[in-house]
Amino acid sequence: MAKAEHSVLGTSIARQGGVERVTGAGIYGIDLDLPNAVRGGILRSQHAHAKIVSIDTSQAKALPGVYAVVTAADAPDVKYGRTTIDRYMLAKNKVRYMGDPVAAVAAESQAVVKQALKKIKVVYEPLPVVLDPEETMKASAPTLHEEVPLPANLPKDANVKNVCSYTGVHAGDPEKAMAEADVVVEEVYETKMIHPQYLEPRIAAARQEPDGRITLWANAQAPFGVRTDVARLLKVPLNKVRVLSTELGGGFGGKASGITSGAAIEPICALLAVKARRPVMIVLDKAEETISTTIRSGAKMYIKTGVKKDGTIVARTGKVVYDAGAYSGFGAMAGARCTQMLGGWYLTPNVHIDGYVVYTNKQVCGPVRGPGGPQAAFAVESHMDSIAAKLGIDPVEFRLKNVPKSGDRIVGVPKLRDISLGETVRIAAEKIGWGKTKLGKNQGIGIATGSWIESSGPGGGAMVKVNEDGSATVHIGKIDMGTAPRFGIPMIVAEELGIPVNDVMVVNVDTDASPWDAGTVGSRSIIVSGTATRLAAIDARNQIFKLAASQLEASPDDLEIKDKQIRVKGTPAKSVPLATVATAAHNVIGEVVGHGYCDSKLMAAEEKAHGNSPPFTAHACIVEVDPDTGNVKILKYVAVHDVGFVIHPVAVEGQVEGAAAMSIGQALCEQVVFDTNGRTMNPSFVDYLMPTINMMPRIETTLVHGYPGAGPYGAKGAGEIGCVPPMAAIANAICNATGVRIRTLPLSPENVLRALRAAKR
């Protein structure tokens, strides 16, 4: 289909920059080598909740080789935060989690940094620590943020404290519908904190230029967000801060929320550079990363559903208690998304869900790949199987029965357009052999679905500069992390300009030169930068046609561009090389620069008028459970996805596999473990169990077609949705194998065996 209409789109060209990554060329932030740079390091709180009585840095400052020691007293009295401004870059008065930055050092070597950090004397007055969000909400709990008021929209009878934000979802008359339901199923689900654990360590490097400006290098997914907060916290204008994005070795949302993600490593580094009068580079080690940076929050989810005997869902009520961690971070947004998704993506006319995002003395919530979605889907899709079991209906049939149709509304989407949910379920069932595969002893089969946001969010721009040799240089605001900038973006430019993909170069983000962007988040690279780039390339092409028209003695409308030649349609002999036109532009407009924008308001208006076609997915698997050890082995795994028009099939499959692997890890083994004082027990890769390839099944991906999205050519974002269904798919398969429903993650050998033994009793 794609190949007939397009020359480049729909093919799986080699990823630009792939070879450098595989061969280990020095391309990442950590490889940065600034002249005269010194190293920086951060002193982190050893208490999860305490008052800071005093900080004495005199011994550290006296140490030979130390260039600067900074505390909150050295920085302007300015706080930061995404939704609630509740945090200093270096803790002032109080620390709220073990990992909170308290002071920082710049010194000639990493060894001296380490020694100096040890010589900083901080006197703490420990305060009671709260780790469980439900405990924190109680009146008896200590107050974590004295200066933060409760959210204005809290229900009047809520009687809670330490709530960072509240989301209420309401539709129809759930109380009445629940009372009239034939069957009501009520359950409680819980997921634990995981860390996104990108392999590349987080870095920041800062240099104050002779004119006073600050240049910052960061492996951040949102360089403009970093610039905003660094400028605010150091009280300098935005144009005095330049953020250069280094190559990113994985982020998964863990580097996506401005300076919140790295607990202010960037402004701390900048402050050190200013005080030290030397460039400073900070590299976090893995354990420091795990205890201090943003995570995927744990969520406790109360879910209740009323159904008719025939399997029609009539009502859903529930409550989400979402762990924000020590500061607001991305908690309000992720918790709101989790609350909405607990309403499900099936036709459910009556809904009421309360979502509380709550402060605790733990790491801060970030926008980790599909923030809030995987947690909600674990509850919703496990719950769907529980309802089906109670009704005696096949889980696949039960899901198909409740698929919405065009024009319907679901929670978060007022009007649906094309709905791929049913087709993904049918294909997944067929591929896994639902009802046909003969299962062996201790084996079980499970299915789960998912959805994700299709659009919504800030807009963004693109610039396509056509050089005099006909090659193109592209500026967008999204960074590359295995996503669109080196797959879809160059392909779109090549398609629209009629030049080879390798003649397109997408520049990494430089906030001085690149168009503003909210960050590489929310599966939005192809929607925002893809849309903007397409329009920018078309704009550039129009300028080229206008310049070429007189030379070819034809109307610009009669021209086409192919293989770097501008030709008169129908008269291929009449042509001029793109390079000639681009060079001639020097004497006319200087340079062909195409501009394009993704206009979010326009996109929203389109959706309001014609409806929204969110991506849907269904995953299914077969597992084998060892009844002696509780070990779960995945024998077969299929993932069926609708991502609209597929620009680069292999890139999409890569995103699906990576996302599924991430949630399989959360399902089977991953978890940040705490002791009662709030200390992370498994900060390093020795103890924090990421799955290895040996635990991974082959993920068989199928992409369905025919459900165009809001992105360029009908594409939809594909980076996050693969994280949504796996946990429930595996839990459902375990339940099918053993008859035991496990409602708390991870489905680790110990938790599974414990559940099996409890069920026997």
Add this chain to the structure above:
Amino acid sequence: MDYFKPESVSEALSLLAKYGNEAKIIAGGTDVMVDIKYKEEPGCLVNIKRIPGMSAIEESGGSLRIGPLVTIREIETSKLVRERLPLLWEACHQFASLQIRNTATIGGNICRASPSGETLAPLLVLGAKAKLAFSDGEKTEPFNSLFQGPGKTSLGSKGLLAAIEIPYPPKGSSGVYLKHAVRGPMDIAVVGIAVLVVPDSAAKTLQEARIGLGAVAPTPIRAIKAEAMLRGKPLDSKLVEQAAQMAAAESSPITDQRGSAEYRRWIVEALTRRGLEQTWKAATGKEVA
């Protein structure tokens, strides 16, 4: 931090005598380097990798002598080990990643004395002996008295492991190493169990059963009471069950982020049962009745 590269055992021993607890011996470095990064730096490092004569696998009479600097990978790829000591081979085969196996030494695994050390329960069960070098001479220490606690051996701070002697298991015996870890070889064992059974010539009764337990006590241990229950008895599923329960009772695991004490006992029971069934079948060709 000082760094020394002694070229003989006596040179190494004099460094240890001089620096005592301040000195840290390094060979493969897979544990020591991580400790330096995350824990305290030692006063000095004594790199023993250059000392000659400690890197060979040799047959001597009815036993195998392995130098402490032999890497796990060398053991894993040794034909001699594979043929004569398949139990040790199995433990080395399930030992972390290939990269780590290429670097880590058996001496390091032993001297680290981690309760979960992969080769320790098998060596205990095989009746291995350690040759320990001190400044006043060599001493032979059986493995069941070598380990004194997590990270502690009878070498103390002044001794050097000179060789490991492993007698060949009796004819007709069969051994197995079963490791339970969430991530398999790429993970520290939650429980590691080595089982060696010696049936009588008629394949009717158990002449001897040896059970080694890893990661479930302050040191790797033998499940002596379970072994005694099995000795001289015909093996049936009821006896297997009783011995497995006894082994679990003999363990004294801790609770940590890898698993609770209770769970570890469940696994000791399950793997002991599995180990006895598997080795009995391998040795006799018969299922446990």
